[in-house]
Amino acid sequence: MKISFKINGDQKTIDVDPNMPLLWVVRDELNLKATKYGCGKGMCGACSLHVDGKLHRSCSYPVKFAEGKAITTLEGLSKNENDLHPVQQAWIDENVPQCGYCQPGFMMAAAKLLQEIPNPTTEDIKQNISNICRCGTQPRIIKAIKRAAELNNAKTS
Amino acid sequence: MINLNKVKLFIFVFFAVALYSFSSLEYKDNDSKADKSLEAFQTVLEVLRSPRCMNCHPSNDVPKVGDDRHAHLFGVVRGADDHAGPVQMCSTCHQDENNEYSLVPGAPHWGLAPKSMGWEGLTDAELGAVLLDTTMNGNRSPEDLVKHMSEDALVLWAWEPGGERSTPPVPLNEFKAALRTWLDNGAKVPE
Numbered sequence: 001m002k003i004s005f006k007i008n009g010d011q012k013t014i015d016v017d018p019n020m021p022l023l024w025v026v027r028d029e030l031n032l033k034a035t036k037y038g039c040g041k042g043m044c045g046a047c048s049l050h051v052d053g054k055l056h057r058s059c060s061y062p063v064k065f066a067e068g069k070a071i072t073t074l075e076g077l078s079k080n081e082n083d084l085h086p087v088q089q090a091w092i093d094e095n096v097p098q099c100g101y102c103q104p105g106f107m108m109a110a111a112k113l114l115q116e117i118p119n120p121t122t123e124d125i126k127q128n129i130s131n132i133c134r135c136g137t138q139p140r141i142i143k144a145i146k147r148a149a150e151l152n153n154a155k156t157s
Numbered sequence: 158m159i160n161l162n163k164v165k166l167f168i169f170v171f172f173a174v175a176l177y178s179f180s181s182l183e184y185k186d187n188d189s190k191a192d193k194s195l196e197a198f199q200t201v202l203e204v205l206r207s208p209r210c211m212n213c214h215p216s217n218d219v220p221k222v223g224d225d226r227h228a229h230l231f232g233v234v235r236g237a238d239d240h241a242g243p244v245q246m247c248s249t250c251h252q253d254e255n256n257e258y259s260l261v262p263g264a265p266h267w268g269l270a271p272k273s274m275g276w277e278g279l280t281d282a283e284l285g286a287v288l289l290d291t292t293m294n295g296n297r298s299p300e301d302l303v304k305h306m307s308e309d310a311l312v313l314w315a316w317e318p319g320g321e322r323s324t325p326p327v328p329l330n331e332f333k334a335a336l337r338t339w340l341d342n343g344a345k346v347p348e
Binding site for chain 2: 056
């Protein structure tokens, strides 16, 4: 089945099983490797991306539902490396990743969090992001999200 | 010679007896209709109290999962519009149909019923009162309720939940028949 959508600003049409998880389309059909396979059950959040601005677990999102929509992966969060998204910059500033595998999902969740709650408290972060990091980087993630909020505020003020 | 007074008395008694008989019949008929409605409502209650319905009709802000009705993982809560959020919405994981890859259940407009329609811990009479209260049930008439319970895609998912999930204890066709009987006989609820 042919399915068309925008991904990171580019219009794409693919011909795949309509029930294929969006995760596999992004990684294997479109070669965008930031989005990761973690649990495959919508639990860990490593596969998080945005569809029409909403946060989704792409392992639990049949590609047919993406028809006509706009997808954003971590690769599309900023235009280029000289103009990073505040979340990306904060992740660098705070040296967040350890193994790094789960971080793209965390960053997509963090970007959405800042859209909804521009100055989140620690509790806001814990309540609204349920992604899992087995390396235990959560304290640095919380610091980075607060740093990203500062960068965001500076950018928009 | 005909005694006119006796004739008048006879006519009076005849009509009095007839009137009493008719009104009594009507009364009995109303009683019988109310009984039928209440009996059908007990069948409806069996379904409403099943985990498939009750899990998304919590009285607090926490959706429940499974036949043991445990709290949804990940700290999921009701949110401003009964669809969790604002960051992680129900739709972050649940789509319009069950997902055969992730095994995450799904149906159209997956989410919680409004808090005013929380049924946990209610007696039969309380649940019945809540169902019929238009200030709590989304301004639904009894006809609207029957339509919701017999046609809404998310409600109907309960009978085809997929995986090893249990279905309500009453088959769908019997549930629909009970709803019809309940409605056609006055939409009575226990007092």
